[in-house]
Amino acid sequence: MDQQEKIMPRRFRGGLKLLPNKIQSTLTPIRQVPIPEKLILPVSQHIGREAIPLVQPGDTVLKGQAIAAGDGTVSAPVHASTSGTIESIGMHPVPHPGGLSALCIVLKADGKDQAMDTGLACLDYLSLSPEEIQDRIRSAGITGLGGAMYPTAAKMAKAEDRGIKDLIINAAECEPLISCDDMLIREHADELITGIQIMLHAISAPRALIGIERDKRRAIDALEKALARIGDDRIRLRKIYSIYPAGGERQLVQVLTGQEVPFDGYPQDVGYLSQNVGTALAVKQALIDGQPLISRITTVAGKGVHLPGNLEVRLGTPIADLIAACGGYRLGAEALLMGGPMMGFSLTDDQLPVVKGTNCIAVAGPTELEHTSYVMPCIRCGKCAQVCPVNLQPQELFWQVKGGDLDKAALLSVGDCIECGCCDYVCPSHIPLTQYFRYAKAELSALDSQHDKSQVAKHRFENRETRLRIEEEARQARLTARKKRLADANPQEREQQIADSVQRAQEKTIGTDAPGKDPGR
Amino acid sequence: MKFDSQFAPHITPSGSVRRTMQRVLKALIPAAIAHVYFFGPGLIFNIIVVGGTAIGAEALMLRLRGLPLRPFLLDFSALVTAVLLAFALPPLTPWWVSATGAIFAIVVAKHLYGGLGHNPFNPAMAAYVVLLVSFPVAMTSWLPPLNVDIGISHPSFGESLFYLFTGHLPDGQAIDAITAASPLDETRNQLAQAKTYTEIKNGPLFGNFAGKGWEWIGIYSAFGGLWMLYKGVIRWQIPMFMLLGLFVTAAVMYLLNPGAYVPSGFHLFAGATLFGAFFIATDPVTAPVSPLGMKIYGAGIGILVYVIRTWGGFPDGVAFAVLFMNMTTPLIDHYTRPRVYGHD
Numbered sequence: 065m066d067q068q069e070k071i072m073p074r075r076f077r078g079g080l081k082l083l084p085n086k087i088q089s090t091l092t093p094i095r096q097v098p099i100p101e102k103l104i105l106p107v108s109q110h111i112g113r114e115a116i117p118l119v120q121p122g123d124t125v126l127k128g129q130a131i132a133a134g135d136g137t138v139s140a141p142v143h144a145s146t147s148g149t150i151e152s153i154g155m156h157p158v159p160h161p162g163g164l165s166a167l168c169i170v171l172k173a174d175g176k177d178q179a180m181d182t183g184l185a186c187l188d189y190l191s192l193s194p195e196e197i198q199d200r201i202r203s204a205g206i207t208g209l210g211g212a213m214y215p216t217a218a219k220m221a222k223a224e225d226r227g228i229k230d231l232i233i234n235a236a237e238c239e240p241l242i243s244c245d246d247m248l249i250r251e252h253a254d255e256l257i258t259g260i261q262i263m264l265h266a267i268s269a270p271r272a273l274i275g276i277e278r279d280k281r282r283a284i285d286a287l288e289k290a291l292a293r294i295g296d297d298r299i300r301l302r303k304i305y306s307i308y309p310a311g312g313e314r315q316l317v318q319v320l321t322g323q324e325v326p327f328d329g330y331p332q333d334v335g336y337l338s339q340n341v342g343t344a345l346a347v348k349q350a351l352i353d354g355q356p357l358i359s360r361i362t363t364v365a366g367k368g369v370h371l372p373g374n375l376e377v378r379l380g381t382p383i384a385d386l387i388a389a390c391g392g393y394r395l396g397a398e399a400l401l402m403g404g405p406m407m408g409f410s411l412t413d414d415q416l417p418v419v420k421g422t423n424c425i426a427v428a429g430p431t432e433l434e435h436t437s438y439v440m441p442c443i444r445c446g447k448c449a450q451v452c453p454v455n456l457q458p459q460e461l462f463w464q465v466k467g468g469d470l471d472k473a474a475l476l477s478v479g480d481c482i483e484c485g486c487c488d489y490v491c492p493s494h495i496p497l498t499q500y501f502r503y504a505k506a507e508l509s510a511l512d513s514q515h516d517k518s519q520v521a522k523h524r525f526e527n528r529e530t531r532l533r534i535e536e537e538a539r540q541a542r543l544t545a546r547k548k549r550l551a552d553a554n555p556q557e558r559e560q561q562i563a564d565s566v567q568r569a570q571e572k573t574i575g576t577d578a579p580g581k582d583p584g585r
Numbered sequence: 586m587k588f589d590s591q592f593a594p595h596i597t598p599s600g601s602v603r604r605t606m607q608r609v610l611k612a613l614i615p616a617a618i619a620h621v622y623f624f625g626p627g628l629i630f631n632i633i634v635v636g637g638t639a640i641g642a643e644a645l646m647l648r649l650r651g652l653p654l655r656p657f658l659l660d661f662s663a664l665v666t667a668v669l670l671a672f673a674l675p676p677l678t679p680w681w682v683s684a685t686g687a688i689f690a691i692v693v694a695k696h697l698y699g700g701l702g703h704n705p706f707n708p709a710m711a712a713y714v715v716l717l718v719s720f721p722v723a724m725t726s727w728l729p730p731l732n733v734d735i736g737i738s739h740p741s742f743g744e745s746l747f748y749l750f751t752g753h754l755p756d757g758q759a760i761d762a763i764t765a766a767s768p769l770d771e772t773r774n775q776l777a778q779a780k781t782y783t784e785i786k787n788g789p790l791f792g793n794f795a796g797k798g799w800e801w802i803g804i805y806s807a808f809g810g811l812w813m814l815y816k817g818v819i820r821w822q823i824p825m826f827m828l829l830g831l832f833v834t835a836a837v838m839y840l841l842n843p844g845a846y847v848p849s850g851f852h853l854f855a856g857a858t859l860f861g862a863f864f865i866a867t868d869p870v871t872a873p874v875s876p877l878g879m880k881i882y883g884a885g886i887g888i889l890v891y892v893i894r895t896w897g898g899f900p901d902g903v904a905f906a907v908l909f910m911n912m913t914t915p916l917i918d919h920y921t922r923p924r925v926y927g928h929d
Contacts, residue, residue, distance in 0.1 A: 492601050
């Protein structure tokens, strides 16, 4: 217990002390959003390959029924969030920084909310092997609920071979406004611990560290009480300083373990596996309650809504319904964000659905956003470099990206930028640095895949050339050998050989439509 | 409901170039008061002439370059350059000298290299050096500080103004009549005549640590500088290592031969050391960014200041040392990039 009292040292460099602005959304308990008339469920609510629809328009489905199947390891199925009828399957705008449309299954709710037995539950989960638990987690469509939406089972795969030392439970929630993890812990601490226990079994890890910002006192209280009740000393609480972005996966690993994650690797590579608290709760709900991932807790915050708070909401619910559940927009609501103010992206329409990664809907009020100020030149003050948690030199990267030298930017590790926005915030010239780096990363990865494609084409071409050359050489060799034999033979044998070859040629001509033409070419 | 699209982060930035520059100007106030107290109203005249010319030149260049006037004039960067240059000028400087400096700083050293953020050399120091080689007499004619009795009476307000416009005093006298060597100059000359530091220190121009008046301008500059440190306008590495570089070099030389060199404490308070450490060397545009880079840069300036003061052709070396180290900034930046997270 002594160990749990002290606060972890800061360890990662840079970062910002930001006003949390979380009180407004934590005054009331988690509220339920009513079942909407229509739910829009994108088949891709995760990183990886799109899920494949399993239903047809007109089908009736039950709550918890899989309506799209995961395609391969890095993918996740999608389940009906309530019972009803499939209305259509087609392209629909989805929450995406680029405002894209994607394949969605539209479900018309029948209001009965009739659930099916998913067969996911197994109260005695210890009787299952880690692989079996991972399979159930995969079938439950669980992805990282902190925002990244990486399929949880895919992250856990081969954990045993890699030898995970610590399961890291990310409860830091460092970004302003967002409080869904905080409220989840306050209200579901026991279930959360059960989820963590299941995860520990699923990855055969000896210990779990819950990293939480020290100013979330009520959540810490709830966790301490739950831990005391359950008495599992594999699970430890670790308080950390509230410095944004301490909840970034790599930063949290560094704070809790003192180890850095290699730039080209994952925490699993150094023996840590990190999961969000929401994910742990989803695992509990799947393995104990038999409920796949069909709902989540989402924060609605900002000065643009009347009653900010946390909502339990079915996936696929239009954002407008969440706003309605929070008393509606206030006059002058200016911007709608998915995610927090630092890393969230803006949405242009509130008819977009809540997806698995929707941890927060922020509505900016009239005074919350800066209005287009003139972007001044960089004065090299270096404040950006001071706050960069990855230790990049943003001022230099900006120079290279602006000058169009993406290769140089790549050399200076622009690809390691975690897009936390700290540099933007402190830049006195108001340069949209993160935007420059996002652009550079996108361009570089496009160039990369182009390069890959051209490499594949080049490789194919070279292989073909080699193959043709080898065939040609073999043919020449055969020809030479035959001529030699002909020359060495006595006149009678020569006659015989010529007759044979004429016959062979005739047979060949009869046997094929296009004599002498290699169809493979 | 429909909304506009915006880029993350969706949060109001914490500062602005304008606020940074305003803070530099505020931090200069204590030193300015000390300057006026010891050397009369000359600094105010200089600030008006250099400042006015600099803002005019800035506006002209912005217009010629097709840039908006408002954000760039209101960022106060031209005014900061102007005030720094004004501090470097002798209290009595004819207006055309000051104006030439202002124009060179803004037009040549700043805008011809691309304007704010793009100049490789500190504009105020580049202009100062141009003036020093173009108008050597005007630029080295310092008034003795007040309360120093060396038989020279300080010019009155009217006389000072007359000199500013005409370049000579109302009674037709040249400037030499009322000026004296600066303490650094004096020290050089005396050392050359084989006098010891103790003898030199007893001269009327010397105060507690270094030159009378000068030492106090330095100390007040340091107060302003510490406030800038507290406000995060500058970082500690450059001033600290510049002072350290100068102090250590001076200490080594003094210990080797106390008769031929002055003690290091003198160097810290003499001339433009403290002013330069906090206000000149810390110009972010022309200095390296990484912590290690700033330390190397600062130490380099400190050592060069000593070298120029001791063996160079000019009594003070801050301007030359800063300009020289400006040249090394890209190199230092290149070799002192910190290790990125997760890389070996």
